[in-house]
């Protein structure tokens with residue numbers, strides 16, 4: 001295993017666990033906590049015009065801290081490489097999970113969709129639109145919870161979430177009519193459409209709009225006409241219909257989704273979308289770090305709160321992860 005010198009002593013690198021376009025993802029162990037992480041490795045030379053996407057993703061993920069968003073722990077940049085140290089999601093892509101089960105029951109789809117709505121409500125509240133929502137970009141952790149990934153196409157409009165976007169991007173089958181028509185669009189409304197496609201895929205196991213040729217796929221999307229299989233309940237059909245509205249102004253909003261009857265059916269409570277991560281730092285983690293580094297808690301708190309996404313940031317978050325999983329808050 002060609003040990004990257006930048007990782008030596010910090011992470012113990014293991015096998016490649018996936019690859020996505022211009023990146024390789026390897027399993028690794030964080031040396032100080034022993035926790036598993038995923039390291040996304042990109043070679044700058046082969047990135048080409050994808051370089052801006054990497055910077056977009058890194059900057060967005062530094063801002064986003066939520067139980068249903070894959071956590072970025074550390075960024076290492078050398079003159080030839082980017083390393084993103086990320087939360088490990090052992091169960092892989094939701095896409096493969098749906099394929100393995102053909103389609104999901106309404107109950108199981110509801111559990112996943114509530115998590116997707118929470119993640120999207122949170123990123124919109126932080127001023128971001130994801131713009132590439134699809135089952136390939138939702139990973140499953142060890143507890144079958146969803147983690148949103150791939151923020152390479154996300155947008156943080158300068159003028160906030162009410163200002164128009166223009167770039168046509170994302171995956172065609174999940175792209176909103178206004179987006180494929182080349183008109184300006186609101187990121188939040190385009191994400192809501194993609195979530196409609198996602199919910200349809202969860203419940204049906206195939207896509208509402210599909211075609212081998214892009215132009216005819218776009219025509220189907222712009223028509224807004226799709227068939228709904230007999231096994232879908234009336235509530236599922238009407239929820240999907242409210243999201244797959246061709247006119248973005250008639251489309252349901254994320255706020256409505258949070259308390260939508262379909263989403264509340266089993267739970268009787270609106271979706272809890274706020275981040276479970278507190279703004280203030282965790283005392284137990286700070287104490288353990290202060291002892292380990294031989295610093296006062298005050299100095300440790302000052303260093304950690306800079307959140308430089310260096311090894312200290314990674315160690316803090318991974319200690320917090322251990323605490324949240326009921327494991328001892330100890331460094332090795």
Ligand SMILES: CN(C)C[C@H]1CC[C@H](N2C(=O)N(C)Cc3cnc4ccc(-c5cc(Cl)c(O)c(Cl)c5)nc4c32)CC1
Nearest residue numbers: 017018019020025038086087088089090092136149150
């Ligand atoms: C085709 N795709 C769009 C990429 C694919 C790459 C491997 C990955 N993976 C896998 O496929 N396992 C089977 C294992 C696995 C375990 N933990 C992971 C943790 C994070 C990520 C990850 C990957 C990328 Cl490209 C990101 O941008 C971010 Cl923010 C996060 N991928 C992981 C991952 C799933 C996605």
